[in-house]
Amino acid sequence: MxxxxxxxxxxxxxxxxxxxxxxxxxxxxxxxxxxxxxxxxxxxxxxxxxxxxxxxxxxxxxxxxxxxxxxxxxxxxxxxxxxxxxxxxxxxxxxxxxxxxxxxxxxxxxxxxxxxxxxxxxxxxxxxxxxxxxxxxxxxxxxxxxxxxxxxxxxxxxxxxxxxxxxxxxxxxxxxxxxxxxxxxxxxxxxxxxxxxxxxxxxxxxxxxxxxxxxxxxxxxxxxxxxxxxxxxxxxxxxxxxxGWTVKPQTPSTLDLAAANWLARVVREGSETVLDRLHDAADALFAPSDCGVHRLRCVKDAYRARGLTHLNSSALFGHVLDNKKECPDQATARAMKQAIKALNLKEPPSPFYAILLMDGDRLGELLRKSGSAVSKALDRFTGKVPHIVDRHNGFLIYAGGDDVLALLPLEDALQCAAVVRQCYLDAFAAQNLESTISAAVEYAHVKMPLTRILGDSHKLLDEVAKEQRGRDALAVRVWKPGGQALEWAMPWARVFDQDGKLAIEQLAMQFTRDDTAVTDKEDDRFSSKFFYKIREHFDLLNPLRSKPGQAEEAVIFDDNDALSLLAVDYLASGIDKGRPDKLKIKDAERIIQPLLEQCRPVVRHKNDSTVSFSTSKRLEADGALLVRFLAHKGVER
CATH class of the missing domain: 3.30.70.2220 (CRISPR-Cas system, Cmr2 subunit, D1 domain, cysteine cluster)
Known part of the structure; x- marks a missing residue:
């Protein structure tokens, strides 16, 4: 038989x-x-x-x-x-x-x-x-x-x-x-x-x-x-x-993930006296053995280099220290605040972390055609994912088949998603196959219920990255204590700039606060003022909504008009403050053009082996607001 x-x-x-x-x-x-x-x-x-x-x-x-x-x-x-x-x-x-x-x-x-x-x-x-x-x-x-x-x-x-x-x-x-x-x-x-x-x-x-x-x-x-x-x-x-076998019960908390890069920088750069004071104050509040922050690569390496033990990240956040249920001894909590203040840092740790969920696109059809080769590609892929997540300071929850689920610091999530995607493409290319993978990144405030964000991540991946953007796409949502703050999505083909870098992150690097004086001829910069009313500006520039029976939206301003008008707003935002050579309108247009490209929704279309893209005439402010969020790490200033 x-x-x-x-x-x-x-x-x-x-x-x-x-x-x-x-x-x-x-x-x-x-x-x-x-x-x-x-x-x-x-x-x-x-x-x-x-x-x-x-x-x-x-x-x-x-x-x-x-x-x-x-x-x-x-x-x-x-x-x-x-x-x-x-x-x-x-x-x-x-x-x-x-x-x-x-x-x-x-x-x-x-x-x-x-x-x-x-x-x-x-x-x-x-x-x-x-x-x-x-x-x-x-x-x-x-x-x-x-x-x-x-x-x-x-x-x-x-x-x-x-x-x-x-x-x-x-x-x-x-x-x-x-x-x-x-x-x-x-x-x-x-x-x-x-x-x-x-x-x-x-x-x-x-x-x-x-x-x-x-x-x-x-x-x-x-x-x-x-x-x-x-x-x-x-x-x-x-x-x-x-x-069974031995497993470590300590798992990085959402607070650990949010604080990881900040804490690693403090440990690398802080003096021995200040660090001892910080750790003593934290240990008086929470047992360091309860934390899992030391399982994140950046913190592990920083502590190893300084020969220090770990502290509980809960002690680093003001909203925890102010909570009398979490910290009933408010005198000890005040001592911790003073220890943090003694670090003389401009910024506290960000209260945001990230969940990364990735899933292969329409793998069933490819599996029916090339089953054994697909299995080999996925075996190679999943074997490399743990190292990628670890290098990006994350904690891997699951990597099996074409699925990946990981928790990461805010600063590392998009880069990790991009590297995992490339690993997926390379694994299939090694088998002379083509397959794509979509990703969802949820940035969540530590006060948000974890279950809610986890449930939403699957909707973001399936309904936005795959269905709305046509697969082979990246979708992002930001959750603040009041609820969803923004949503942005883009096919992977339009996520990268001409140098192969993540365009949205490069834009975030150009972001600067209003109080930053410019003393040289830097021209790739943004200010908070420019973003302050950007949603209102986009609404004025966007084409009118289609009425029933209309084939297309009615256009008031074409792309060039919108670019020029926003360039004027950009120059009026105080970006020339302290600049010896003032920017001209063409300079401003060149600077904000990449931003507008990330604010126009793009849909990927695949027919047989042909892939094409359609770009909306509308501008959506959430792309610009994501730039500001990443630049400020979610902290309002």
């Missing part, structure tokens, strides 16, 4: 990964999902099957079943979906059993270590735990050569989430927290809730915040790193042994 094709998928991906209150939850969900998918892959291999797509990461799978040498995996690298060729005696049910056995093993380890003794007085907690642990995963598989089989199988929806009563989890919406209390509407009931959770919080330390009440799934995600090394299942389906 000929071999058959086995298709497998494990979910819910967004329900497990993206529901995260901390970056650690985000990483944990991706890590565990990858580990469980790896258990499924290894069980296929144990039944003499062969993983066809994507290429199985042998080093990763080795850590699952035999603990090979080298560094253990620290982030997700196995996709939740794969296909394999299998023989006549292959048993698909064993794959599903393997995933559930692996999940129960890690969950049971957490229960025994953290909850078993305490919950002896709360029998309902074990009932809730078992219901949630046993009923969470949606596993679908199909046998057959048609790649659409699995999607049709998933539509059956035979896996239904259990009903959840009572108080809901602080992290995963809709899931009941573990105390079993139905509704803490009175002070007495709230005290019962606290009586359940307070001893657990004291045991778990800073892993649980004072206001957090978690469901079983969220609790496993939060606590498994402490015990993952001890996970072992001797008799997995297919007759192999499953292992």
């Amino acid at each position: 000929t071999d058959r094709t086995f298709h497998f998928t494990l979910g819910p991906v967004q329900g497990f990964v993206a529901q995260a209150r901390r970056t650690r939850d985000f990483w944990a969900g991706s890590f565990l999902l990858s580990w469980l998918a790896g258990a499924a892959m290894q069980t296929v291999i144990a039944q003499k099957g062969t993983i066809v797509f994507p290429t199985a990461d042998e080093d990763y799978l080795g850590w699952l079943h035999s603990k090979r040498g080298g560094k253990p995996p620290r982030q997700g690298g196995i996709p939740n979906r794969f296909k394999a060729t299998v023989g006549e005696h292959f048993q698909p049910v064993l794959i599903e059993q393997a995933v559930r056995d692996a999940w129960r093993a890690v969950a049971e380890m957490v229960w025994r270590k953290d909850l078993a003794r305490h919950c002896q007085r709360y029998p309902d907690s074990r009932v809730i735990w078992d219901r949630q642990i046993h009923g969470f995963w949606e596993i679908a598989w199909a046998l057959g050569d048609d790649d659409s089989l699995l999607d049709r199988r998933k539509n059956w929806r035979t896996q239904l989430a259990p009903d959840e009563a009572g108080i809901k989890c602080s992290v995963m919406a809709g899931w009941q927290e573990l105390s079993g209390l139905l509704a803490p509407d009175t002070k007495a009931l709230k005290s019962v809730l606290e009586a359940f959770w307070q001893p657990i919080r004291e045991q778990c330390g800073r892993d649980l915040a004072d206001d957090e009440t978690l469901c079983a799934i969220a609790f496993v995600k939060r606590r498994f790193p402490h015990y993952f090394e001890q996970v072992r299942v001797e008799k997995m389906p297919g007759d192999w042994t499953l292992h």
Whole structure:
């Protein structure tokens, strides 16, 4: 009998990964999902099957079943979906059993270590735990050569989430927290809730915040790193042994990411006396062992060079120091503020960080034509991504197949996206193939809920970069505490300037504050005043909106008129202040032309092998506002 094709998928991906209150939850969900998918892959291999797509990461799978040498995996690298060729005696049910056995093993380890003794007085907690642990995963598989089989199988929806009563989890919406209390509407009931959770919080330390009440799934995600090394299942389906390994529980927080480059510069340039004062003040507020900033390359290198220990980035931000819940000892908080002031820096750390999400474009069609070559290209690509993210001071959450998910400092996100894209193109070119990849970058204020930004990143990638801009594109959003501040997107072909550099970043470098005096003949500069009313200026210059039945927008000012009028505004913005040789209108037009190019929406069109671009007649201010945001690192001045 000929071999058959086995298709497998494990979910819910967004329900497990993206529901995260901390970056650690985000990483944990991706890590565990990858580990469980790896258990499924290894069980296929144990039944003499062969993983066809994507290429199985042998080093990763080795850590699952035999603990090979080298560094253990620290982030997700196995996709939740794969296909394999299998023989006549292959048993698909064993794959599903393997995933559930692996999940129960890690969950049971957490229960025994953290909850078993305490919950002896709360029998309902074990009932809730078992219901949630046993009923969470949606596993679908199909046998057959048609790649659409699995999607049709998933539509059956035979896996239904259990009903959840009572108080809901602080992290995963809709899931009941573990105390079993139905509704803490009175002070007495709230005290019962606290009586359940307070001893657990004291045991778990800073892993649980004072206001957090978690469901079983969220609790496993939060606590498994402490015990993952001890996970072992001797008799997995297919007759192999499953292992965990040592993982570091410290993960860079959003504050760590926001402060990384600022802190690295302070450590490199600060005097020993000032740095000692800074660290002593920070240690009086927060335990340095709780932070993950030292996992970011720029900070790691800076501290290693100075022979210093790490501080908790929470102590670097004014809004944290002013929060009496976070810093009840305000005298100690004031000492930290004085230590920061002693650095004599003009700027505090930026309160913004970035999420980078990337995904290959229409890979399914190419996979059907050149399956093995595509797998080799993706294997090469994903092998290089961790080093790229690390070089750009980021923390990789996931790199598997054509998907990349990473957290980065504001200053490094766009450059990292560009380098990852080039790596993707090179990997396919090495196989004599062409494929493209789109990217979404979300710049978020540290006060914004992480779950909200994570959920939005997929919409930004799918709806804006891919659908609105025609794929092979980059899309950016900025989120401030009040909500979405701006959105900008551009096909990759128009993102770079003639020197191959990111045009939007080059424009940001030209940005200067009003109080900067010019003493030489610098001419590539911008001022805040020029950007202050740029949205109003663009609205006046833009063509009138089309009426129903009109083929095109009515044009009042053509491109040359708009350029000239904005050049006048540019010269009136005070850019000539202190300049010995005043700029002329043609100089101003040359300077702002690249800015306007980044403010006109462009759509990529691909018909067969032909690619073309259409450029809107409208000017959108968000491109210019992104320049100002990047130049000021999100800090209003």
